[in-house]
Amino acid sequence: FETAACSRIFETIRSLYKPDEEIDLRKLADSLDEEANAILTNISETVHFADRDDQVFEECIAHIQATELMRREEELIKILSILDDEKDRNMILKLSKELMDIQKERCKGTRNEL
Structure with missing residues (x-):
């Protein structure tokens, strides 16, 4: 979320309502x-x-997921740049695979938007 207040709105909705329940704006x-x-x-x-x-909801969810993927991609790139090739070989392989999966997913999402 872009602001802490937006995050609080989301968390409040999650705590007050079930996923299929209509939101009472006054409550x-x-x-x-x-x-x-x-x-x-x-x-x-x-x-x-x-x-x-329904369309707006799906677009919001897609945006949140894309933002989370971008955040994780940046995090993985930073971690991989710090790891030692010899000492951390297994971790590098695991994180590199995760990074490639994220990049494939993001690329697939970009193609779907075209």
Whole structure:
């Protein structure tokens, strides 16, 4: 998430509602601090789904997953740059495979967007 307040909104939703349960914005707002509540109010006033809520939800999930993959890719690159080729050979192989899998997944996602 881009801000801690956005993260708090998400965590509050997760704690109050089941995945298939409809969100009550008033109940949610009552559970948030002032900063997060202001963000929620802005979102509810400016974002209109126009009967595309499933599509918007899927796009949000895809964006979160892509962001997480990018974060993990950067983390793996940093770790691999620090490891010693001789001492950490097994770890290098394991992390390199994970990095390649992430890069394949990201590349596949990019092709699907075209």
